[in-house]
Amino acid sequence: MNPASLPKSPPPEPKDVHVLPGPTDGSAFTGAAMGQGNITEIHDTNPLDVTLPYHMQPRVEKATHDAQLQQFVNSATLSKDRARKRICLEAFGDNYNRMRELGGRIKQHTLDHLDYYLEQFVTNAAAAGAKVHFAETTDEANGICLDIARKCGAKLCVKSKSMVTEEMHLLPKLESIGVETVETDLGEFILQLDKDAPSHIVQPMIHKDRAATARAFTRELHVEYTEDPGKLCQIARNLLRNKYRQADMGICGGNFLIADTGTVVICTNEGNGRLCTSAPRVLVAFVGIEKLVPSLEHLGVLLKLLARSATGQPLTVYNHFMTGPRRPDEHDGPEEMHIILVDNGRVKTLKEETREMLRCIRCGACLNTCPVYRKIGGHAYGSVYSGPIGAILTPMLKGLGNYPDLPHASSLCGACYEACPVKINIPKFLIQLRRDQIKQKITRWPDRLIYRVWAATLRNSLTYRLGGWMQKWMFRLQARGNGSLGRAGSDPYASRGWLSDAPGPVKSWTRERDMPTPPARSFRQWWDEHEKDKKSKEA
């Protein structure tokens, strides 16, 4: 495809309503009505504040029995996944894979030479007038922020969405020294009202509906009950405008850091990020050290991939490039700019075996395409980063022993690898982490024994065949015992029976779904017959 050619169809813009600011009218709203929701109410504690080691089973079971949660998550992720594929093919055509490869190589190169690029960034950001601080732990990062807040006498802080600050529970700390802090991303604002936590990297309140939002607004903001998304937005807009106006401190994250200019880049659709970083007198940007790229030119490649992969937009509405505080001739912008570069487990992840994981640009494409995420939602992962990338990143950042289930929360289907704009081989890392668990004896001994027996069985043709034969007949007998054999119809699986209550180690598998019994003839049997047939024909 000629890269310059126009797309044949318009980029995928969800068919929804544009509500202009000003008093909104309920009649203008035509979105799908599913406001009968009752899934989430105010939380006592942050859902991501989990006891370690974290075992995901209870939350997974709860999620798989929550039809409404599944409907929300499933429909939202499916539509974003389709939008991603459509717009990436329109824009890049046959070059889509090469573009992902280029994005991956740029991030990998920067990580391979992160010491060099960090030094370069610090020099250039300082030359532009920013103050750069380093934090090894979340406590250290919070401490720096509190020091800045105290020094500037902050009373009110407006904050835009930042995953790295979600890692460190910053807000209660700021509140504890008397700094009122308001989340301004609409989704995060609603979650803050409910003391809830994000369950998706890009769409934080994917697990909540308009009714839950309406209840939160009525309860916390004392406004008249309305489920109209346009009116709810209007209420939030009016309230938050006053906050921007009065705030003396703004906090943001950073999607990218540019080494050769010392620039922090944030990508937001709502505009709250620009307001938080432009209106208050003091700006604090929290950024993970893995966000560096060498130059603006390299950033461009990643910007072209980011929004297309995340939401199916050609670019995020606002890409805001911040280089130092306001210049002497400028009339607005922050007088002080602080950048806090955060480690929190990243430095140890930089070792060669796991470095590739840090390429992640937080687009959420792997979540949207993952059959497991769609079923269990983000909170089941028990950490800020959910979905496939969370399943590998969380154990690395917070300890494999603390999150023993996550490397197993995947079917290893590989859809995440296909979707990743920087080509992180997530399935490979999932397997590597499972292997590490065995090596480090994090896995319990009965499980390790099963793996050993399994491995021995698979190594030898005779035991492999014997195992397959035994499994087939045990499952078929068990299925017959369930009375489910031949459960009707032309479906080949149904006619050969389903196993709905398997014995032993397979029990937990069949608790949530049925398993088709193995067919009467195995692949090996088929192959032997096929080869025999071929030979007899040739003869």
Added chain:
Amino acid sequence: MKGHLGADPAEFIARVRAALGRSRTEPAPPPPAVDETIARLARPSDDLVALFEKRATLVGMKVRRIKSADLTREVLAVLESVSARRVVVGVGSLPQALGLKESIRRKGIEVVDWQAAPGLDTQYDTDAGITDVHAALAETGTMICNSDAGHSRGLSLIPPVHIPLVRASDILPDMLDYWARIKGKRGRELPSSMAFITGPSKTADIEGVLITGVHGPGAVHVMLVEDA
């Protein structure tokens, strides 16, 4: 580095270096080249005005293709359609826009002097912001608005309606062309704020329903001046 809080920068970077398996920092080899045959999505040979119009429209902006002689009339028409009473204007030295402020005033619409007071405070109660752009990208229908003495960060962000004036000569084919234009500039030579704007302010946080104008402008009326 003086004045830092938290961990010592030299020690921090030394830990990074150790994790990378190096004992001292060496200059990085050249980063991967940005291959234009892969990354370029619009070319100088494209009809840039038409492409910009198409892409800007697709992301939800309203584009009027006009002649420079009609600029004042078209801007006043938009202001009238949104019943604007107070507007902010930041057009730098754009010759086409000279006289615009005077014409707006003559219509009885107040032009707020945002340069008189530091900060964004004077802009919250305005109805529209009129700006020129530093550049525009045909590839995605993007406008680049930079901050400087004549351009506030707020003009394209705070009023509910943004009216950018885009001259045909402002339009670059691809983002790659903008990087080429500012290549070699160090941080302190860049403005403190560069905003790439591609559409009106949007959110889909509530059940995926798309709402415009959640924090930034809900409507963007682009004046695409073809003969300038």
